[in-house]
Amino acid sequence: MDRDKLLDIYTRTMRIARFDEQMRSVIMSGKLATLYYTVRGQELVTAAMMAAANKDDYLVTTYRGQHDQIAKGVPLDLLIAEIAGRETGTCKGKGGSMHITHPATGVMVTTGVVGSGLPIANGLALASQNRKDGKITICCFGDGATNIGAFHESMNMAQLYGLPVIFFCQNNRYGEHTAFADHTKVENIALRAAAYNMKAIHVDGNDTEAMYAAAVEAVEHARSGKGPVLLEAMCYRMMGHFFGADFSYMPPDHLAEMAAEDPLPKLRKLMLDHQFSEEELDGMVATLDKEIEDAMTFAFESPFPSAAELTVDVFEEKIVEGRYGA
Amino acid sequence: MDRDKLLDIYTRTMRIARFDEQMRSVIMSGKLATLYYTVRGQELVTAAMMAAANKDDYLVTTYRGQHDQIAKGVPLDLLIAEIAGRETGTCKGKGGSMHITHPATGVMVTTGVVGSGLPIANGLALASQNRKDGKITICCFGDGATNIGAFHESMNMAQLYGLPVIFFCQNNRYGEHTAFADHTKVENIALRAAAYNMKAIHVDGNDTEAMYAAAVEAVEHARSGKGPVLLEAMCYRMMGHFFGADFSYMPPDHLAEMAAEDPLPKLRKLMLDHQFSEEELDGMVATLDKEIEDAMTFAFESPFPSAAELTVDVFEEKIVEGRYGA
Amino acid sequence: MSKITMGQGLNRAIDEAMAEDEGVILLGEDVAAKQGGGVFKISAGLTEKYGEHRIRATPISEQAIMGACVGAALTGFRPIAEIMLMNFVTVCMDQIVNHAAKLRFMSGGQTNVPLVIRTTTGVGVGFGGQHSDMLEAWFAHVPGLKIVTPSNAADAQGLMRAAIACNDPVIFIENILCYGLQSDDPGANHVVPLGKAAVTQEGRDVSIITYGRTVLDALEVAGQLKDEGISAEVIDLRTIAPFDEEAVLASVKKTGRAIVLHEAVKAFGTGAEISARINEKLFGQLKAPVVRIGGAFSAVPMANVLEQAWIPNKDEIKEAARAAVKWGN
Amino acid sequence: MSKITMGQGLNRAIDEAMAEDEGVILLGEDVAAKQGGGVFKISAGLTEKYGEHRIRATPISEQAIMGACVGAALTGFRPIAEIMLMNFVTVCMDQIVNHAAKLRFMSGGQTNVPLVIRTTTGVGVGFGGQHSDMLEAWFAHVPGLKIVTPSNAADAQGLMRAAIACNDPVIFIENILCYGLQSDDPGANHVVPLGKAAVTQEGRDVSIITYGRTVLDALEVAGQLKDEGISAEVIDLRTIAPFDEEAVLASVKKTGRAIVLHEAVKAFGTGAEISARINEKLFGQLKAPVVRIGGAFSAVPMANVLEQAWIPNKDEIKEAARAAVKWGN
Numbered sequence A, B: 001m002d003r004d005k006l007l008d009i010y011t012r013t014m015r016i017a018r019f020d021e022q023m024r025s026v027i028m029s030g031k032l033a034t035l036y037y038t039v040r041g042q043e044l045v046t047a048a049m050m051a052a053a054n055k056d057d058y059l060v061t062t063y064r065g066q067h068d069q070i071a072k073g074v075p076l077d078l079l080i081a082e083i084a085g086r087e088t089g090t091c092k093g094k095g096g097s098m099h100i101t102h103p104a105t106g107v108m109v110t111t112g113v114v115g116s117g118l119p120i121a122n123g124l125a126l127a128s129q130n131r132k133d134g135k136i137t138i139c140c141f142g143d144g145a146t147n148i149g150a151f152h153e154s155m156n157m158a159q160l161y162g163l164p165v166i167f168f169c170q171n172n173r174y175g176e177h178t179a180f181a182d183h184t185k186v187e188n189i190a191l192r193a194a195a196y197n198m199k200a201i202h203v204d205g206n207d208t209e210a211m212y213a214a215a216v217e218a219v220e221h222a223r224s225g226k227g228p229v230l231l232e233a234m235c236y237r238m239m240g241h242f243f244g245a246d247f248s249y250m251p252p253d254h255l256a257e258m259a260a261e262d263p264l265p266k267l268r269k270l271m272l273d274h275q276f277s278e279e280e281l282d283g284m285v286a287t288l289d290k291e292i293e294d295a296m297t298f299a300f301e302s303p304f305p306s307a308a309e310l311t312v313d314v315f316e317e318k319i320v321e322g323r324y325g326a
Numbered sequence C, D: 001m002s003k004i005t006m007g008q009g010l011n012r013a014i015d016e017a018m019a020e021d022e023g024v025i026l027l028g029e030d031v032a033a034k035q036g037g038g039v040f041k042i043s044a045g046l047t048e049k050y051g052e053h054r055i056r057a058t059p060i061s062e063q064a065i066m067g068a069c070v071g072a073a074l075t076g077f078r079p080i081a082e083i084m085l086m087n088f089v090t091v092c093m094d095q096i097v098n099h100a101a102k103l104r105f106m107s108g109g110q111t112n113v114p115l116v117i118r119t120t121t122g123v124g125v126g127f128g129g130q131h132s133d134m135l136e137a138w139f140a141h142v143p144g145l146k147i148v149t150p151s152n153a154a155d156a157q158g159l160m161r162a163a164i165a166c167n168d169p170v171i172f173i174e175n176i177l178c179y180g181l182q183s184d185d186p187g188a189n190h191v192v193p194l195g196k197a198a199v200t201q202e203g204r205d206v207s208i209i210t211y212g213r214t215v216l217d218a219l220e221v222a223g224q225l226k227d228e229g230i231s232a233e234v235i236d237l238r239t240i241a242p243f244d245e246e247a248v249l250a251s252v253k254k255t256g257r258a259i260v261l262h263e264a265v266k267a268f269g270t271g272a273e274i275s276a277r278i279n280e281k282l283f284g285q286l287k288a289p290v291v292r293i294g295g296a297f298s299a300v301p302m303a304n305v306l307e308q309a310w311i312p313n314k315d316e317i318k319e320a321a322r323a324a325v326k327w328g329n
């Protein structure tokens, strides 16, 4: 594949990977106490997806969305400051990791409610359709989310209206503690598109070239006005549901299967095959590490929000005691 | 087909048809003011379905459910008394036509909320599965209901647990004022079963023999422990959404198409082909009319419930002012 | 002077807003021309003017309706979501409460949701337990939502214009029995500000604080009480939350007696908050206990006799006023 | 004496009920042994004893979970539905409100729904705006539902037994911060009747009426107030609706002063009903205005500093008690 595009995907992937590792270590160190949904194993799928999209396309994602946000371009300093509950965070510390919002990079909603991003994604796409602004909306969610009502209603409405939206299912084989085979009897999620007469793509998300090709196909379909597409990328949740959570319920053979499919070593090998040298790759990683360390420093040196923040952003006007019984 | 079974289906069908016609005339006459969802055009599909099931199987239906309830065996006097809001009605007049309940004939829930019967049907079936009582649950709903979240969640759960339930979609081509093609892009509802790896049957509900065969197949599948089935019976809503409602939004060609497919003349012809005489058929109808008139008399001569009814059936214990701020 | 009905007022307000702003769109079941402009015809004529891309008939998918409106609102559109009957909000509370109400706050003010959620309900039409509920108390308890309900056609038009102009989500509750109510035509571009109550009837002896259809009952009762020499003041809140505390307290300070009236179930209803606030702010200044009158403690029954016994009735209001005035002597 | 935690108490009550009645089943996400017995491990060990047909791990499908429990309950089963966090009731309100709560009434008493809806929530763990809400006020406004919440391990066990035995739907709210709380072991088959409050601390000067986690705050404050010579009585409602009006009125009659405290948003919260009722029934007998203390008027923020500012705090309670006692002099 195109060497520049590969480099782009590699950079996005490693920015996510290094961020994830450093987040885990800062939590381990006790320096930060927060609920963090690790993205280990899902770095590549979203890097390839966002590399195929435009900066001003809309993104809707979930609590497990830091990889999507980074791939889309959310600045790491603002992102980490938000996760650390600082005034300088994307949301002034009010939202936290589950609710990252950053319209400047198209990140319109990050939801903590399973499946709830899909109906909202339709609305963003509907606005683009009416405005004819050429944007598409990418909506990220997991395999478990496809069993909830909002998924179904949204798929049907998107196809009915021919909305420019990509339903990007990152099938990491688990919904919290429940394995795929224990939450549905359908063989894969892509098969569900037929219930709406919608285009579907099913791809091995750990294969960089296949994943990128699928992303490009999905983006072209949605942007061309042909309507929505359901893109299912097979990947693995390589750790527990959130960082630190017990995952003894994951059987050994599954863990072994995952290790063998880890996208990071596979991608590194692909880079080497494309004549990137070990040195170059290590150099890039070092640069990313520096970027992340600076962002961490920025975040941890930032002040906490003031209590007065409770009275703003509830309504357009400030909350005044009495009127609201507050 | 078997002559006795055909007679059974004919009797259920005509009991519904005569009830529906007399309900409409009593409303027209001004003697009864109520919201009545006419079942004109859907008499046969449910008659055939219930003729294939057992009296003690469970039924869950909707506001447009009088045909299902009658086919299942709910006594007409109690049914009409309930619709007329009388103390002698199935629900003491508290429920009305949208909420007919009659456990004695397996009618466990009639809901006014689109799609909400499906999750409940799963629960009835789950109880049967645990009790091994051999019962199946029949859940009736419309085409429009298949676009709501509850449909999706219920289908997935039923297949996951292998529940003995028949999802009986009476596709009458309209959801309130919205035609099928304007509420989904899927060609038919049966196709949606694939999203759950569920067995599906699609049948012309105006063809008595085909409809009964489909019903038998569905019942055998569910009762044998093979799990749920989605049965889609194509039919027509031959009048407005509720009786008296304007239906100018229904195009003439559609109205013509419906008239040609009316199940009642078709069934009558089938009866004649099976050596039932005109006289016999008319005689049966006369008997049914008498039964319905008696039921109407019973209903309209019954007393209205007393206001004290507001304090009972809220909880097991009576409501006492004060405790409940009532 | 020419008259308009509540239905016409609502239709006109939406029409005016749509003419002004391409971003005003309407999503709901059966709302487009092809379906007859809504089951209550509130959007009649709008598809012809603004097109199906702005008047979107939807599948029966309330979560998708609400979510689509939330998403469009995030881009600066001003969507109007029509939920056919208020009980059906129970299938889309997540989008309203976890998203529409909270996105401004959770995003630290980066985004906001200028959304109007229109819905209708009402007791007295024989629709029974699943089609008659008044659930405004739920929404009032959710920071980030405003709740509005008109008691007359002119207010319906003016409040709808204000609701569409509001940069935060507004729950707009219409009473099914009120669509035919007539008012003097308030003319074009009539706006009634959110958060302001109306003193619909001046009085000295007792304040009846209410909203929506029961304003009519209160006015009728106030008229009858006059003949008994009791001067009742009627406050139409118009905005239920945040409600006009100043207006309520001013009235009760004057009369020293308050009756809080609504059609919704009395227990844990909005009347509880209003009563609690009056008692907190006017402790020791009341001549009689604040009385709450509301719906009975049961699901709404279908049988008409029971339904009529369920709704707060005028004799009950009259009795409460008499008792308040007599209190202590 | 040996101790149990709230988690253990809940697990034991469910275990005892399951051993007694084949009809007691549990549905919820991750609840079975294969998933580790629930994310909070409340159902640990039960699958091994009673099998996967009775402990059913579900897909992420709250409407299907709730509906399945309603349906099973209609046949005489006594299902327990686990909704992982209270905010997720927003995706299944229809089954709870339009069905579970109303089927007994709408069927004229032919059917009933003996269902327990277990859920957990709580402010103070940094879960943010969509995982911390206290929505009991919504359910209290719905005739046909009972709402229960324990403040200690023994009550958790006893109330759960009573909830499972109840022939009507019960919303059972657990506070995420309380699972580790320890009580003296109440022993097997411990039952705490629904609808009965507990006087957790006797006092003369002011009544603090509360429930759930804030009972702990109230008790701590009561202890501190003693040193100031203020004798505070603490009432733990245990059943929020229908609440124990007799107990509340008896206490406030005695003290003449009331503080109603809960973690939920204050505006239009359950405290409004309790305050309104006290004012209605004890008009003229109060020495000070009834004070309500509750959560701030915003979504629950994630940042810890903001979250702590959001929750009702002990100084606020103390101040309110002092002010009430000082009132008028």
Ligand SMILES: Cc1ncc(C[n+]2csc(CCOP(=O)(O)OP(=O)(O)O)c2C)c(N)n1
Pocket (backbone or CB within 6 Å): A064, A112, A113, A114, A141, A142, A143, A144, A145, A146, A172, A174, A175, A176, A237, D029, D060, D062, D084, D088, D091
């Ligand atoms: C409506 C709802 N139910 C339950 C939860 C609790 N929950 C959070 S994440 C999760 C699992 C989601 O699985 P999946 O969709 O596969 O996404 P993944 O976590 O694997 O990325 C659950 C059940 C929730 N957040 N929302």
Ligand SMILES: Cc1ncc(C[n+]2csc(CCOP(=O)(O)OP(=O)(O)O)c2C)c(N)n1
Pocket (backbone or CB within 6 Å): B064, B112, B113, B114, B141, B142, B143, B144, B145, B146, B172, B174, B175, B176, B237, C029, C060, C062, C084, C088, C091
């Ligand atoms: C959740 C919900 N949304 C909307 C409605 C209003 N409504 C009542 S019947 C109906 C149409 C249902 O169509 P379909 O499922 O095809 O059943 P049919 O009436 O054709 O038998 C609608 C939209 C409702 N009852 N419930």
Ligand SMILES: [Mg+2]
Pocket (backbone or CB within 6 Å): A142, A143, A144, A170, A171, A172, A173, A174, A175, A176, A237
């Ligand atoms: Mg997953």
Ligand SMILES: [Mg+2]
Pocket (backbone or CB within 6 Å): B142, B143, B144, B170, B171, B172, B173, B174, B175, B176, B237
């Ligand atoms: Mg239909």
